[in-house]
Amino acid sequence: MNWKRATIALLATTPILALFAFGLTRDPREIPSPLPGRDAPAFAMAVMPPAADAPATSDTVRLAEQRGKIVVMNFYASWCLACRDEHPVLQALAPEYRDKGVEFYGVMYKDSPDALRRWIAEMGGQPYPTLVDPGARTAIDYGLYGVPETFFIGRDGRVARKHVGPVTRDVIRATLDSLLAAGGGTPEAGGGA
Amino acid sequence: MTRLVGYSGILVALALSLVGAVAAFVAAARRGRTSPLARSAAYVNGALLLVANLAMVVALVTNDFSVSYVAQVGSRSTPLLFSIISLWGALEGSILFWAGVLTAYAAAVVFTSRRRDDATIGYATGVLHAVSLFFLILLVGPANPFGLVTPVPFDGPGPNPLLQNHVLMAVHPPLLYLGYVGMTVPFAYAMGALLSGKLDADWSRATRRWTVTAWGFLTAAIIAGMWWSYEVLGWGGYWAWDPVENASFMPWLTATAFIHSTMVEERRGMLKGWNVTLVISTFLLTILGTFLTRSGVLSSVHSFAGGSIGYYFLSFIAVVLVASLVILAGKSDALKSEGRLESAASRETAFLVNNLLFTVFTFTVLLGTLYPLVAEAIRGVKVSVGAPFFNQMTLPLCMALLFLLGVGPALPWRRTTPEELRRKLLAPGAALALALVVAFALGERDAYALAGFAFTGFALVGNLQEYLFGARARMRALGERAPTALVRAVAANRRRYGGYLSHVGVLVATAGIIASSADKSEHEATLRRGESMTIGRYTVRYDDTWGRKEPQRFVVGSAVTVLRAGAVIDSMAPRLNFYNMSSQPVTTPAVRTTAREDLYLILMAFEQDGSKVTIKAIVEPFVVWIWIGGLVVLLGVVVAVWPGGGRRPSALGARPGASRPQSAARTPQPETRIPELAR
Numbered sequence: 001m002n003w004k005r006a007t008i009a010l011l012a013t014t015p016i017l018a019l020f021a022f023g024l025t026r027d028p029r030e031i032p033s034p035l036p037g038r039d040a041p042a043f044a045m046a047v048m049p050p051a052a053d054a055p056a057t058s059d060t061v062r063l064a065e066q067r068g069k070i071v072v073m074n075f076y077a078s079w080c081l082a083c084r085d086e087h088p089v090l091q092a093l094a095p096e097y098r099d100k101g102v103e104f105y106g107v108m109y110k111d112s113p114d115a116l117r118r119w120i121a122e123m124g125g126q127p128y129p130t131l132v133d134p135g136a137r138t139a140i141d142y143g144l145y146g147v148p149e150t151f152f153i154g155r156d157g158r159v160a161r162k163h164v165g166p167v168t169r170d171v172i173r174a175t176l177d178s179l180l181a182a183g184g185g186t187p188e189a190g191g192g193a
Numbered sequence: 194m195t196r197l198v199g200y201s202g203i204l205v206a207l208a209l210s211l212v213g214a215v216a217a218f219v220a221a222a223r224r225g226r227t228s229p230l231a232r233s234a235a236y237v238n239g240a241l242l243l244v245a246n247l248a249m250v251v252a253l254v255t256n257d258f259s260v261s262y263v264a265q266v267g268s269r270s271t272p273l274l275f276s277i278i279s280l281w282g283a284l285e286g287s288i289l290f291w292a293g294v295l296t297a298y299a300a301a302v303v304f305t306s307r308r309r310d311d312a313t314i315g316y317a318t319g320v321l322h323a324v325s326l327f328f329l330i331l332l333v334g335p336a337n338p339f340g341l342v343t344p345v346p347f348d349g350p351g352p353n354p355l356l357q358n359h360v361l362m363a364v365h366p367p368l369l370y371l372g373y374v375g376m377t378v379p380f381a382y383a384m385g386a387l388l389s390g391k392l393d394a395d396w397s398r399a400t401r402r403w404t405v406t407a408w409g410f411l412t413a414a415i416i417a418g419m420w421w422s423y424e425v426l427g428w429g430g431y432w433a434w435d436p437v438e439n440a441s442f443m444p445w446l447t448a449t450a451f452i453h454s455t456m457v458e459e460r461r462g463m464l465k466g467w468n469v470t471l472v473i474s475t476f477l478l479t480i481l482g483t484f485l486t487r488s489g490v491l492s493s494v495h496s497f498a499g500g501s502i503g504y505y506f507l508s509f510i511a512v513v514l515v516a517s518l519v520i521l522a523g524k525s526d527a528l529k530s531e532g533r534l535e536s537a538a539s540r541e542t543a544f545l546v547n548n549l550l551f552t553v554f555t556f557t558v559l560l561g562t563l564y565p566l567v568a569e570a571i572r573g574v575k576v577s578v579g580a581p582f583f584n585q586m587t588l589p590l591c592m593a594l595l596f597l598l599g600v601g602p603a604l605p606w607r608r609t610t611p612e613e614l615r616r617k618l619l620a621p622g623a624a625l626a627l628a629l630v631v632a633f634a635l636g637e638r639d640a641y642a643l644a645g646f647a648f649t650g651f652a653l654v655g656n657l658q659e660y661l662f663g664a665r666a667r668m669r670a671l672g673e674r675a676p677t678a679l680v681r682a683v684a685a686n687r688r689r690y691g692g693y694l695s696h697v698g699v700l701v702a703t704a705g706i707i708a709s710s711a712d713k714s715e716h717e718a719t720l721r722r723g724e725s726m727t728i729g730r731y732t733v734r735y736d737d738t739w740g741r742k743e744p745q746r747f748v749v750g751s752a753v754t755v756l757r758a759g760a761v762i763d764s765m766a767p768r769l770n771f772y773n774m775s776s777q778p779v780t781t782p783a784v785r786t787t788a789r790e791d792l793y794l795i796l797m798a799f800e801q802d803g804s805k806v807t808i809k810a811i812v813e814p815f816v817v818w819i820w821i822g823g824l825v826v827l828l829g830v831v832v833a834v835w836p837g838g839g840r841r842p843s844a845l846g847a848r849p850g851a852s853r854p855q856s857a858a859r860t861p862q863p864e865t866r867i868p869e870l871a872r
Contacts, residue, residue, distance in 0.1 A: 001523035009522035013514045019563070020510065022570045024488060024503045079747065079771040079778075081350075110778055112801040135719075135798055135807070146777045 033143060035159040040071075040151070041141035045131035048113050061105065061131055063157070070102045070179050071153040074167065075139060077111040078119035080147045086166035087123050093172050094128045102176055104128035109139055109147045154179050196260050199248035200339040202241040206296070207329040209234040209241075214322035221315030221389065231318045232303045238325060239300030242293040249289060249338060250277055258349055261340030262286050268351030270744035274363060279352040281366040284487060284502065285338035290367075292328040294374040299325060302378055306399070313396055317385035324377055327509050335502045351745055354772035354779045361421040369414035369441060373479045375407025376444055379451070380476035383469045384517065387524050397455045397468055402834045404455075404472075408448045409830030415441055416702070416823030427780030427795050429715065429811040431819070434583040439562040440482025443555050447475040450551035457544045460606055462531030466521075467548070469528065473517045474555075480510055485562070536608035543601040550594050557586045588641050592648060595703065598696055599625075599652030602659050620658050625651035642711035649704050656696045663690070683832070691833025695826045702822025708815035709791075715811040717797065721804060725756075729812040731792055732756040736764075738803035747771040751796050751806045755785065767796040767808065790814040 040063060047059040063071070074090060076083040094104040108116055108130055120126045133139055142151060150163040152175045161175050213234030220228035252260045253276045256269055266279045266286065281287045299321040306314045332338070356362050379400040386396035418441065419431035432438060451471040457464050488503025534541055561578045568576045603617035628650025632643055663682035667673050673681065683690040718726040720735035727733075736752040750768040754761055765783035772779060785792040790812055797807040 002526050003523065005522035005525055006519040009518035010515060013511070013518060016514070017507070017511050019566060019570060020484065020507055023485075023566045024507060110798070114801075134800075 033162045035143065035151070035162055038159060039157055040153045040159045041138070043138040043141065045107065045133055045138060048108060048116065048130040048132050050117070052114060052117065059129075061129070063153070066103060066153075067157055068155050070155055070176065071151075072097075072102060072104045072172070072176070073107055073142075073151045073153065074105070075107045075109045075142075075144055075147050075149045075151075077109045077147050078115040079111065080109075082166045083148045084123065086148055086150075086168075087126075089167060089169050089172065091124070091127060093169065097172075097176055098128075100176075100180055102180075106130040107133050107138060109133065109144065110136060152176070152179065154182075195248040195252045195255075195257060196339045196341065199245040199252075199260075200337075202245040202248070203292075203329060203332045203339070206238045206241040206245075206292075207326065207333055209238050210322045210326040210329055213238070214319050214326060217315055217319030217322060221312045221319060221385075225312040225315070225389070227310050227315040227318060231315075231322060232307075234322065235296070235299045235303040235318060238296040238322075242289075242296040246280065246289060246293040249286060250280055253277060253279060256349075258347070259342050259345045260338070261342050262289075262338035264342045264346055264349050266352045267349040268745060269348050271351050271357060272745075274360070275352060275357040278363045278366075279356070281370070282352040282356045282362075285332075285336045287366070287370075288328060288331050288336040289338050291370055291374060292325065292332060294370045295321075295325050295328060295377060298374060298378055302381070302403070311391070312389035313382070313385040313391050313399075315385070316388040317381040320381040320384045321377065324381075327505075331502065331505055335505060351772075354746070354770065355425065357745070358770065358779055358781060359421055359425045361417055361424065365414055365417040365421050368410050368417055372407050372409075372411025372414050373441070373444070373483070375403065375410055376448065376472075376475050376479050378403040378407065379472045380517075383472040384520065387469060387520050390524070390527060392465055392469075392524075392527050394459045394462065394465075397458055400472075401455060404448060405452060405830060405834050408445070408452060409827055409834070411441065411445050411448065412826050412830070413823060415445060416820065416826075420820055423816070424782070424784065425779075427782040429713070429782070429793050429795070429809075429813065431816075434558075434561065434578075434580050436562050437482070437486045439558050440478075440485055443558050443562075444475045444478040444482065446551050446555045446558070447471050447478060450548045450555075451475060453544050454548050457541050461541060463533070463541065464545075464548075465530065466525055466528030469521060471548075473521060477510070477514060477517070478555075480506070480513060484510055538604060538609045538614065540601065540604045540606045543597060543604050547594070547597055547601065550590055550597070554587060554590050554594075557590070558583065561586070591703075592641070592644055595645065595648035595652055595700075598700065599648065599655035602655050602693065602696075617658075618655075621651045621655040624654035637712070639711045642707050645707040645711075646704065649700050649707070653697065653700045656693045656700070659693050660690065687835065688833045691829045691831070693829070694832055695829030698822045698825030698827070698829055700822070701825055702819045705815040705818030705820075705822060709813040709819070713811060713813045715809060717807065717809040719798075719805055719807045726808070726810065728792075728810040729790070730757050731810070731812070733792075733794065733808065733810055735806055735808065738799050738806060745772070749796070749799060751799060751808065753783070753794060753808070755792065765792075765794055767794040769796050769799070786817050788817060791816040 042063050044060050044062040047061060072094075074086075076087075090104065090106075098104065105128060106126060113132065116130060120130075131138075136144075142149075145164065148166055150167040150171075151159055152161040152163075154160045160179055161171075163171055213228075213231040216228040216234075217231035220226050220231070249260075249262065251257075252263050253267055254273065256263065256267055256276075258264045258267060262283070262285045266283045267276065271279070279286065281290045299318070302321060303318060306317075351357065379397075382396045382400040382403075386392050415438075418438070422433070423429075423431040448471075451468060454464050454471065455468055458468050484503070484506040488506050534545075536542070561582050564578050565576050568574055599621050600618070603614060603621070605613070625647045629643060629647040632646040637643055637646065660679060660682070663686075664675060664679040667678035667682050668675060671678070714729055716726060716728045720726060722735060722737060725732050725734040732755070734754045734756065736754055738749065738751045741748045741750070748768055748770050750766040753765045753767065755763040755765055763785055765785060767783040768781040769778040770781060780795055783794045791814075793811040793813060795809040795811075797809050799806045
């Protein structure tokens with residue numbers, strides 16, 4: 001054995017292994033979004049009628065008209081399993097925060113109103129309106145990767161936070177409480193999942 | 194019951210591989226021999242893991258949800274075929290399958306080397322047991338597929354939608370495991386040779402068939418993966434430089450380099466240390482690829498949910514990396530070349546350049562794959578390295594390799610004369626010019642594509658004419674008729690002609706890759722019922738949209754009529770599949786394949802009432818030739834490695850069938866009477 005070369009080889013492996021060890025501490029699924037901290041893309045979406053035979057309303061929600069309010073947009077679909085997990089959280093927290101001036105909207109993603117209405121009935125209702133997004137235009141503007149994804153928009157119209165995957169009680173509370181406490185603008189441009 | 198059978202089988206195998214590894218190393222170190230105990234343990238482990246895998250298949254097919262893996266990936270609504278193949282559809286099952294393939298390889302190695310009783314084989318058996326030990330530890334610990342679930346659920350979620358969307362999922366993963374795991378065998382032999390100090394060409398000769406076989410599986414797996422990606426992922430491509438694609442590609446590159454450079458060692462006694470390094474790198478890259486994808490270090494279509502398994506893999510990589518590099522560096526004094534280069538215009542040089550190019554290629558891909566990790570570690574930023582980097586970096590390498598693929602076969606060992614070189618490069622040179630002119634005349638203007646077609650034509654003729662030379666030499670020397678001469682020439686040196694056939698396959702696939710990427714056209718349109726769009730020679734008319742409830746999913750399809758020159762030629766139905774557990778609808782593109790081009794339709798969006806759909810249409814020339822080329826490569830592998838018959842490739846100048854001492858490979862030989870017969 002040539003021990004000198006063996007030692008050099010041993011030392012050469014150290015940085016490689018250190019790099020891999022570092023990799024294990026990261027989550028590659030955390031997709032950085034450029035949106036937090038920037039102006040939320042404008043949208044104008046029709047409200048999904050609560051029943052198929054209800055008279056077609058001309059209700060349209062425009063982001064521009066929401067200035068001064070905090071908006072939570074939750075993209076979801078009836079075919080999405082993870083959306084079932086987060087629904088009770090939204091159900092419970094939406095009324096509570098509405099009283100504090102936070103608007104919650106569901107946004108239908110690649111789904112049909114009929115299927116969604118059945119799903120909402122099955123899940124025991126939805127205390128906020130669902131917006132219809134034809135051709136997934138708004139989803140594309142928001143860089144949606146999949147459902148569910150939830151966007152928090154501050155009073156100044158900037159995206160304060162984007163959450164990928166089922167949203168949790170803690171995320172909603174932490175984000176909305178700090179937005180409410182900050183009053184005007186976005187307190188922190190926190191991103192990530 | 195199946196749970197008990199499977200789990201106890203794994204436990205026994207774990208104990209046996211530990212005992213086998215220790216016994217093998219002790220016997221090799223103390224007595225320079227193999228250990229009968231380690232040999233028997235290899236056979237028993239092969240049988241045990243086969244039973245464990247079968248037990249899992251039975252559990253999956255019978256929907257035995259008391260087994261944790263079945264509860265995780267099974268579902269009563271999954272069709273039978275997809276129930277069976279979900280064996281490799283998630284982490285635990287894939288490790289079980291891996292261990293099954295590995296122990297089968299180990300048993301086969303022990304069987305084929307049963308007449309040898311030396312330290313090299315002894316150590317190699319020990320290394321195989323040690324690697325098996327690692328996977329069995331995973332199966333007992335963090336990746337136990339046979340856990341008990343109570344209370345027993347009535348139904349499970351079913352496999353990942355992407356993995357139950359196409360039958361190629363029954364083909365691609367097993368081939369990949371056969372290729373990946375197969376690289377353990379040359380690694381074991383290389384370590385055996387290093388540890389025993391017997392570093393003549395013997396180990397690489399013993400391992401040659403194993404390497405070529407594993408390489409063939411890996412090639413087939415990569416092509417099948419490309420095909421699957423093309424047919425299922427619905428983006429019109431087949432290669433995205435995704436971390437996992439790279440993970441399978443890097444060992445392929447180093448194994449390809451090894452298959453070529455090992456010939457230099459056999460013939461000239463050169464490149465010994467280099468060959469060992471290539472084999473060790475290939476094995477390390479397979480483990481690295483598994484680590485990157487199974488531990489969730491890099492994001493990819495292939496990543497399975499992480500957990501503690503990453504740390505196990507990291508420890509394993511650390512052990513293998515440190516042990517193999519330290520042993521390699523420590524024994525490097527024994528790895529001196531016996532021969533030396535005589536002339537720049539020789540086959541040795543061609544192989545050296547080949548190896549240089551493949552090594553640079555591997556480093557380029559490794560750099561691009563690991564760069565995001567490095568960037569995050571050093572600068573704390575998330576970056577992704579995409580196709581532009583890889584294309585820009587590797588295209589010049591590909592061109593050089595294509596050129597070499599044509600020149601290599603024309604160069605004889607040791608040295609050549611200008612006349613011979615001219616004679617051998619005449620036809621390929623003409624093909625190069627012809628391919629260039631034809632491609633240009635057909636409208637090709639991309640510089641890389643033009644050069645690519647030209648070199649492909651050059652190399653294609655360069656390899657095909659070798660069959661002609663071989664047959665002609667026999668016709669002249671032995672008076673055989675043309676077909677007989679061709680068949681006998683190939684039969685007499687199957688490794689060589691199998692190699693040329695694989696080259697031809699690679700070139701056919703290359704032509705497909707160049708044409709489909711350089712001359713692809715696509716068009717996206719939103720159509721109402723009865724409206725059409727035009728792409729290339731085709732008119733695509735949207736007719737209607739339908740929906741269908743299937744047990745495990747909901748399918749939406751759009752009926753589309755395809756017309757060419759006003760006449761209806763086909764009807765197609767691109768689809769979207771909605772699975773409950775998916776966060777995105779899964780597309781099923783509709784593909785119409787012809788020898789000339791593929792028409793590829795993707796359903797992007799649809800209105801609920803079917804009044805409007807958005808369809809993306811892609812026309813890609815020559816795609817089918819990629820898959821055909823892959824089959825030709827495999828055919829070449831089969832010709833080269835099929836057991837029995839064939840002349841020893843080292844038998845210079847001997848008549849077909851005549852045997853000669855192995856040492857002759859490295860001693861200078863008088864030139865032969867019939868050069869084409871010998872080379």
